[in-house]
Amino acid sequence: MLAGKKVLVGITGGIAAYKTAEVVSRLRKLHAEVHVAMTKSATEFITPLTLRSLSANPVYVDLFDEPKLWNVEHIALAEHVDAVIVAPATANFLAKIAIGLADDFLSTVLLATRAPIFVAPAMNQAMYLHPATQNNLTCLRERGVKIIGPGTGFQACGTDGIGRMTEALEIVETLAQFLSSRKLLKGKKALVTAGGTQEPLDPVRYLGNRSSGRMGYAIAQALQEAGAETTLISAPTDLATPSGVNRVSVHTALEMFEAVLSRFPEVDVVIKAAAVADFRPAVQAEQKIKKNGSNRVLELVPNPDILAELGRRKTSQVLVGFAAETENLLANAEDKMRRKNVNLLVANDVTKQGAGFGSLTNIVSFLFPDGRKIDFPQMSKHEVAQHLIREIANLLGVESKE
Numbered sequence: 437m438l439a440g441k442k443v444l445v446g447i448t449g450g451i452a453a454y455k456t457a458e459v460v461s462r463l464r465k466l467h468a469e470v471h472v473a474m475t476k477s478a479t480e481f482i483t484p485l486t487l488r489s490l491s492a493n494p495v496y497v498d499l500f501d502e503p504k505l506w507n508v509e510h511i512a513l514a515e516h517v518d519a520v521i522v523a524p525a526t527a528n529f530l531a532k533i534a535i536g537l538a539d540d541f542l543s544t545v546l547l548a549t550r551a552p553i554f555v556a557p558a559m560n561q562a563m564y565l566h567p568a569t570q571n572n573l574t575c576l577r578e579r580g581v582k583i584i585g586p587g588t589g590f591q592a593c594g595t596d597g598i599g600r601m602t603e604a605l606e607i608v609e610t611l612a613q614f615l616s617s618r619k620l621l622k623g624k625k626a627l628v629t630a631g632g633t634q635e636p637l638d639p640v641r642y643l644g645n646r647s648s649g650r651m652g653y654a655i656a657q658a659l660q661e662a663g664a665e666t667t668l669i670s671a672p673t674d675l676a677t678p679s680g681v682n683r684v685s686v687h688t689a690l691e692m693f694e695a696v697l698s699r700f701p702e703v704d705v706v707i708k709a710a711a712v713a714d715f716r717p718a719v720q721a722e723q724k725i726k727k728n729g730s731n732r733v734l735e736l737v738p739n740p741d742i743l744a745e746l747g748r749r750k751t752s753q754v755l756v757g758f759a760a761e762t763e764n765l766l767a768n769a770e771d772k773m774r775r776k777n778v779n780l781l782v783a784n785d786v787t788k789q790g791a792g793f794g795s796l797t798n799i800v801s802f803l804f805p806d807g808r809k810i811d812f813p814q815m816s817k818h819e820v821a822q823h824l825i826r827e828i829a830n831l832l833g834v835e836s837k838e
């Protein structure tokens with residue numbers, strides 16, 4: 437299943453390091469080429485010899501060792517691999533990579549690689565729940581690092597709680613699923629919209645919404661990783677453009693309309709994750725509006741519905757819409773799916789805890805015009821994006837390589 441795929445397994449110094457031997461062994465059984473890099477403290481828990489035997493490759497620990505395979509090994513390895521998994525990832529190691537430290541072999545490779553990075557945190561629950569660790573995980577997630585687990589249960593320190601490393605089987609399944617869908621959309625052109633549009637009232641004010649852009653950015657990254665040539669039409673957000681994605685910045689719904697419609701004929705798939713303002717101020721004041729103690733009435737005019745327009749114009753393109761609702765989720769979403777003529781509608785109740793605007797996670801359902809419906813549990817926006825890629829590939833008639 438993973439023949440031809442090259443995986444770097446990073447091991448840091450936690451007691452769960454013994455479980456990583458099984459990760460390496462399972463990856464090899466799936467025919468992946470496995471390289472292992474360990475931090476110094478990881479070698480206190482499990483020997484490099486074990487990993488060398490299981491991976492059938494030299495194990496990297498010290499940045500200044502004699503070269504084993506290449507000349508500048510950390511760079512060569514960084515460029516060579518298709519994915520990196522750090523398991524277990526200790527609190528200390530997460531902190532290091534969150535700020536970009538590179539003081540040993542593994543952290544240096546992580547800074548140099550462009551390959552997707554997975555981490556499987558493992559630590560005592562107090563350390564895991566500490567705001568410092570949580571901030572580091574948020575920072576890494578926003579940078580596109582994929583976090584696997586941790587799970588809840590008995591911990592080596594004798595307590596019960598969150599912080600157990602995810603089991604080897606699940607880690608390997610997550611990696612295998614990701615790597616096998618990697619080039620699923622190769623040769624396809626994708627357009628994603630993200631963020632909340634801003635409709636100016638005067639030179640300093642605008643009407644906006646609470647969209648963070650996270651869902652759309654996660655989708656753009658997943659499309660790019662699946663091999664699609666990806667353009668992201670983005671309303672203002674604080675997020676970094678995922679690497680390899682072509683970003684076009686817009687402010688208003690009208691600008692987004694132009695940017696999307698002009699590219700529509702050449703693309704295979706459009707995902708409209710942006711929160712587009714339905715109305716804009718009828719006039720934009722040239723100077724800052726002054727208060728004068730009396731009421732002010734704001735006249736709004738409707739913006740074009742970009743998705744509905746795409747639905748009217750579409751030929752062979754796959755169209756994916758979003759429905760962020762605060763009431764009657766399913767009825768509103770189904771109505772939207774038909775009115776806008778989309779192939780897949782992602783519905784989410786934005787009033788739910790762990791879903792919608794600003795949240796790192798989402799709780800969604802996929803609705804299809806043939807009546808099919810898939811309900812997902814709460815998951816990260818990056819995981820939602822992975823599921824979306826698979827459905828888009830199906831809708832485009834792309835054969836899954838699984």
Ligand code: C5P
Pocket residue numbers: 629689708709710711712713714739740741742743744756757758759760772
């Ligand atoms: O009708 P509603 O705004 O709830 O529909 C949401 C979907 O329609 C989203 O996919 C959104 O990006 C898209 N939309 C649009 N243009 C608008 C309003 C919404 O493309 N003016």
